Amino acid sequence: MNVSLTLWVLTIVGLAALIAVDFFIGRKPHDVSIKEAGIWTIVWITLAGLFGVGLLVFGGGQPAGEFFAGFITEKSLSVDNLFVFVLIMAKFAVPSQYQQRVLLVGVLIALVLRAVFIAAGAAILASFSWVFFLFGAFLIWTAWKLIQEARAEEEDEEYEENRLLKAAERRFGVADRYHGTKLWITQNGKRVMTPMLVVMLAIGTTDVLFALDSIPAIFGLTQDPYIVFTANAFALMGLRQLYFLIGGLLKKLVHLSYGLSVILGFIGVKLVLHALHEAGVHVPEISIPVSLGVICAVLIVTTITSLLATRRRQAVEAAGKDDDKTRKHSIEA
Template sequence: MDLVLPAWFEIGSLVVLTLILVADLLIVVKRPHVPSIREASLWVAFYVGLALLFALCMLLLGDAEHAGQFLAGWLTEYSLSIDNLFVFVIIMARFSVPRKYQQEVLMVGIIVALVLRGIFILLGAQLIENFSWIFYIFGAFLLYTAVNQAFGNHDDDSENGLIRLLRRRMSISTEFDGARLRTRIDGRKVFTPMLVVFVAIGTTDLIFALDSIPAIFGITTSPFIVFTANVFALMGLRQLYFLLGGLLERLEYLKYGIAFILFFIGVKLVFHALHENEVPFINGGHGVAWAPEIDTWTSLGVILGSMAVATIASIVKARIDARRRGHTLMEEVPHFTED
């Protein structure tokens, strides 16, 4: 069943979300700083509350099914965005980005991610509308991604081929000049390492967009829900980065929780493709009767359960390791402070 919401709600939601993102960007540009734990906590709570309020509006103006699809999609994208933060931490450390300017880097990363995901959402919606067999490809891709997430090598690969090409072809200084992309050294204009950081963030966003869009299309095919779930997942990501701080590195089992979610959605997509099958060489082009359709609320339960188990297991493991070293977990977690 297609989602039917009042036009004023859809248009108004997109306008409000755009204004919030613009306001957030202006705050970063006009007052670059390292948020305190309290400030970051309030912002994260605000964005989470906003997402829950949006789900409530969808429930009242639409129905429980699509409100549940938004929640499941938002939580899936949020978990993948947290995984994205791990890579951001590596990039920030790899290029020694001054903490004062990390907000600007994160904000650029979020904007690039929104643009890329918007493009992939439009492409994905068109593919789904015209080629039902695309669910087989989406499902297989997610199954591969899940296995790679759980067992692949996740070492720092921020120095990728594109960045190496930039370093060979362009004059790049060794020192940052605030958040500027270009600076002047000995009367000659050169690029700063901030350009390399932005390229690393952008290529990372591209990879994660390729993962996240098939994942959420496994939950809902509504472009409006897909896009808003992505926006809400990315909003507050900057503050979440500073709130979690060094704790991200302690969430050892989080990648397995995310891998399980991706694997589950991949299986769900394959089942859906079999159920709606039109591929001639599979069951003569007819739907496969035994293929179950996994409902939204089951998906929501699996997503919540996976993240809860992975997070709790990671915290317990971190506490045990900390006690063995004679420290508490909070003593070992570095906190961001003002420079």
């Protein structure tokens, strides 16, 4: 898909305007209700859908299919990010009324850093086609690692600050409490960061770590930098509202890691086949409609099995509590 500089500029300006609107709406610290989160989640998904339809009308079925496949993949991977966001919020004890501001700025940082990743990835792929083999192998390895982590069921997992955050805290110092939405304050004559700034950096930089698998994944679906960037942008821009909407449902998606591992492994195989095809080896390639169908099917099956497993577990726990009560009454009698 040939994208002119004018279209790039208009797209970036349009996305910046949407971010500005989002920031204006969430500028006042408040507790985000399920209704508010649900409405804005629908708005962001609708905007993504309209953008995809625009690609279909003006670009054809191929770019539109690539966008939707990329958007759904990035959105599903971003849901996995929310587990870590919950841990970060808990570790830094972020007051509920400030969480939406933290997510907004943190996601904005992640979007800027991902744009750098995408530009670098596009340049590398344009110069070295063998990189597809590396991307494919990395995604297959990541898929296997996800399965191992899911089987380990580490329920007591805690967030650990990365080196960048630790270095920033040592260099600038951190205030001992939150000061509203302020990012810097003067304490004992020294300018220090507030916990608000630290947690924003934690959200933004942690998301970049997730980009190490999500960026190769979407390049496995399309090599068009414009589609890669816009799919990532729309997936990230609705992440703040999604956090509040499904925060209580995250613990119920017990099979999500298995589903994501299947998707990443599938895209990894797709990348390897594409690399072999580029090298002159006659192998079948996986089309975008097939990719989109597999991704949607895996997510639907994963969601259904997760909810069924959670319901069974709750039933077993409820039965166990009833047995304990019966046993206790018998002993008292």
